[in-house]
Amino acid sequence: MDHSNNLKRGEKGAWLSIIAYIILAITKLSIAKIGNSDALYADGLNNSTDVIASIAVLIGLKISRKPPDEDHHYGHYRAETIASLFAAFVMMFVGIQVIIDTFQKVISGVSHQPDLLTAWVALSAAVVMFGVYFYNVKLARKIKSSSLYAAAQDNRSDALVSIGAFIGIIGAQFGLFWLDPLAGLVVGLIICKTAWEIFKDSTHTLTDGFDEKQIKKIRASIQKDPDVKEVVDVKGRIHGNQAFIDITILVDPNLNVQESHDITVRIESYLEKKHNITHAQIHIEPYE
Numbered sequence: 332m333d334h335s336n337n338l339k340r341g342e343k344g345a346w347l348s349i350i351a352y353i354i355l356a357i358t359k360l361s362i363a364k365i366g367n368s369d370a371l372y373a374d375g376l377n378n379s380t381d382v383i384a385s386i387a388v389l390i391g392l393k394i395s396r397k398p399p400d401e402d403h404h405y406g407h408y409r410a411e412t413i414a415s416l417f418a419a420f421v422m423m424f425v426g427i428q429v430i431i432d433t434f435q436k437v438i439s440g441v442s443h444q445p446d447l448l449t450a451w452v453a454l455s456a457a458v459v460m461f462g463v464y465f466y467n468v469k470l471a472r473k474i475k476s477s478s479l480y481a482a483a484q485d486n487r488s489d490a491l492v493s494i495g496a497f498i499g500i501i502g503a504q505f506g507l508f509w510l511d512p513l514a515g516l517v518v519g520l521i522i523c524k525t526a527w528e529i530f531k532d533s534t535h536t537l538t539d540g541f542d543e544k545q546i547k548k549i550r551a552s553i554q555k556d557p558d559v560k561e562v563v564d565v566k567g568r569i570h571g572n573q574a575f576i577d578i579t580i581l582v583d584p585n586l587n588v589q590e591s592h593d594i595t596v597r598i599e600s601y602l603e604k605k606h607n608i609t610h611a612q613i614h615i616e617p618y619e
Contacts, residue, residue: 366446370514384418426522584617
């Protein structure tokens with residue numbers, strides 16, 4: 332199955348996340364208002380940002396499937412990364428707003444006991460998000476999609492956030508009223524942390540950053556080939572979910588064109604099998 336079909340299958344996971352987040356956001360925000368829970372309200376805002384982020388990922392996946400054209404010779408795979416960057420800004424804005432609102436409520440000195448219904452809503456939401464997580468992580472591994480796998484990790488963190496809200500609300504039932512806004516503050520910090528991680532990964536990719544440890548592993552794999560005299564250089568960059576690798580190797584100068592070509596084909600095949608790299612540009616130079 333080619334990369335475009337994998338992206339199309341990955342859209343199912345994005346749609347599942349969008350539908351789940353919309354339902355949960357509406358439910359949490361409504362019940363939080365009625366039940367007077369800061370933690371559940373913050374959790375609902377978190378899901379609202381997740382809706383925007385999931386839509387951005389979905390749009391990115393759709394644009395990424397467009398074939399190369401006259402001014403996009405390598406395709407449109409980075410559209411997904413740009414969408415993630417946009418989502419990070421939205422999430423950071425909401426996260427900061429949640430933190431500010433929580434501090435304002437703490438400073439005002441107003442304490443209240445949230446309705447127990449809000450706790451069960453938070454717990455039910457955690458169960459739902461764990462279900463979405465298991466579906467998406469299974470699909471991500473099946474189609475080998477790093478973006479969907481990252482989205483699945485976000486699903487899991489959202490489930491953990493809901494559990495945190497549940498604990499805060501239950502604590503408030505026993506007179507620990509500060510525990511509910513504290514849970515809301517923690518949710519705000521988690522939103523900001525997630526946004527920062529997405530921003531950092533997206534900018535690293537867009538500036539052609541690449542994992543140094545992965546480069547070392549690729550270099551070691553190439554050096555194992557008996558016809559490679561020396562590995563001069565290995566460079567990598569990420570294009571969407573795909574790694575583009577540029578390699579310069581030295582070989583016996585007496586080899587003809589066909590023999591040299593066979594070496595590159597062998598290396599390309601090994602890199603795809605060993606490291607799942609489907610785009611390797613190999614430059615051959617004579618060994619002296």
